[in-house]
Every structure is written in C-alpha cells, then in structure tokens.
C-alpha cells in the first residue's frame with residue numbers, strides 16, 4: 001500500500017509551478033485567495049497539518065504552537081527570516097523549523113543598492129516630474145542629489161546579503177565598512193576590501209550611508225536605537241531592507257523631520273503593513289523612499305524559495321535532516 005502523503009498547509013498563494021509540484025508530492029492545502037489567515041485560522045491549520053508552510057505575514061508564536069496537533073512535525077517557512085516563528089517553542093514541542101536561505105541574497109542586495117541610489121540621486125522625485133507635467137527644462141542647480149562614488153558605506157550585518165551588497169557597492173566606488181556579531185574571515189575581508197568596526201557606535205559616526213542587513217532577533221531589536229542613531233552625521237542616509245524592528249522607527253522619523261540626518265530608504269517597517277503617516281509625509285518632502293517589502297520580490301526568487309521549501313519538506317518526510325533546519329543557536 002502506498003504511504004499516506006503528509007498534509008501540508010500553505011498559508012499564502014505561491015507561484016503556480018511551486019503549488020503544482022507541492023500538490024504532486026504532498027496532500028497539499030493551498031490558499032487560492034492569498035488572504036492572510038487569522039490567528040484562529042492558523043490555529044486550526046496547526047491542529048490538523050503534518051507540515052505548515054507559513055510566510056513573514058504569519059505570526060507563529062508560542063501560544064499558537066501550544067495549540068498544535070500531535071501530527072505537526074515541521075514548519076517550513078517560505079522566507080529567510082524566521083522572526084515570525086517562535087523557533088524555541090517549536091523545538092520544545094519536537095517541531096522542526098526550516099527556512100529558505102541563499103536564494104534571495106542577490107535580489108535583496110540589488111534592491112538595497114537601488115535604494116541607496118534612489119535616495120542619493122532623488123530617483124523617485126525625479127521620475128514624478130515629467131508625468132506630473134511640471135518640467136520646465138534643464139537647470140544647473142535643480143534636482144541635485146549626492147554623489148555616491150567616494151563615500152563610505154557602513155553595512156550592519158555582514159552575512160550573505162551584506163557581502164552581496166558590498167560587492168555591488170565597491171563597483172560603484174563606495175568604500176566598504178561593516179559591523180557584525182563576529183568578524184568575517186580575513187579572506188572575505190580582503191576580497192571585499194572591507195574595514196571591520198568592532199564598535200557599531202563608532203562606525204555610525206563616520207559613515208555617509210548605513211545599510212541594515214542583519215536578521216531580526218532579540219539581540220538586534222532596535223539595534224539602531226534612538227541613542228545610536230544620534231551618532232549619525234547630518235548628511236548620512238540610512239537604508240533598511242532587513243526588518244523594520246531593527247531600527248527605532250519613531251526615533252529615525254524624528255531625526256529625519258528635524259534634519260538631523262539627510263534621508264532614508266526603507267523596504268521594511270516596524271509594524272508592517274502599517275506605515276507611520278509621518279514617514280509618508282517625509283516622502284512628499286523628498287527625504288525618504290519607501291517600498292512595500294519588495295526586496296526579494298522577483299519571479300525567479302519566489303520560485304527558488306518554493307523549491308527550497310519543497311526540498312525541505314520532502315527530505316524531512318523521507319526521514320532525513322532537512323538542509324535548511326533552523327536552530328535557536330543560529331538566531
């Protein structure tokens with residue numbers, strides 16, 4: 001008799017090819033509407049599923065995990081960051097957690113570079129001029145941005161995405177500086193011509209551009225706190241494609257309003273999808289560029305993420321250790 005296929009519940013709409021393959025391999029329950037599930041719908045799913053495939057928009061906290069049924073053995077996150085899941089609570093209940101690292105590195109680094117350019121060279125403001133019918137012709141002193149070549153970029157978090165950003169930024173003539181929990185190997189430092197700063201405070205005080213590229217964990221919550229943001233120079237810009245919670249968003253907003261820093265490019269927010277009206281107002285003032293969490297949003301990236309999820313589920317269900325298992329020690 002054929003082995004019973006595991007019940008895999010997917011919380012959001014995934015690319016068609018991914019869903020088709022999942023349906024071939026598993027007893028898969030899809031979310032055709034793509035409407036995010038409520039906490040009570042998630043609890044119902046956890047009660048019956050063998051595997052849950054959530055995304056960043058699902059909060060799988062300890063309370064929810066406590067309601068999981070006996071059959072739930074794997075939470076295979078469709079995403080790299082696992083700050084939406086209480087990994088420790090899951091492991092305590094014998095539930096394995098996996099993620100999708102590596103496949104969104106280049107796309108996220110591209111978007112970070114795009115934000116650095118957008119804020120420095122006023123791309124969003126400029127692109128609105130012609131459709132707005134406001135262009136009266138070239139002027140030597142109009143729409144001036146800031147040159148990025150020769151400036152200093154401080155990368156907070158020199159993991160895969162930080163390093164991919166460093167490679168791009170070096171090609172644009174930026175000098176590379178970084179702060180990381182652990183200093184990277186001399187070989188990596190050398191290949192990126194990157195300068196390590198043990199003190200984040202000291203690095204912030206000397207950078208022209210600061211990019212946040214670390215994961216959101218209890219240790220990085222408000223890493224760029226009100227106190228730390230004060231170290232930034234008035235000409236500095238801040239870019240965040242990691243997680244909103246890493247920056248004290250209210251403090252950042254206040255400093256932008258007061259002209260204590262020059263600009264910001266944000267793809268992520270502290271209370272997504274809510275964005276503070278004060279930040280939105282700063283878009284109109286030409287000080288910030290805001291994107292709706294698009295860092296990894298490419299067709300290729302989403303398919304690759306789906307493939308990673310499938311490999312993790314399949315490997316686990318075949319009785320092996322899934323390649324992208326997440327352990328609390330990694331957080």
Ligand code: 8YV
Nearest residue numbers: 055056078079080081295296
């Ligand atoms: C994903 C992300 O789109 O993978 C991550 O950590 O932040 C995003 O780029 C999202 O998490 C999908 O769940």
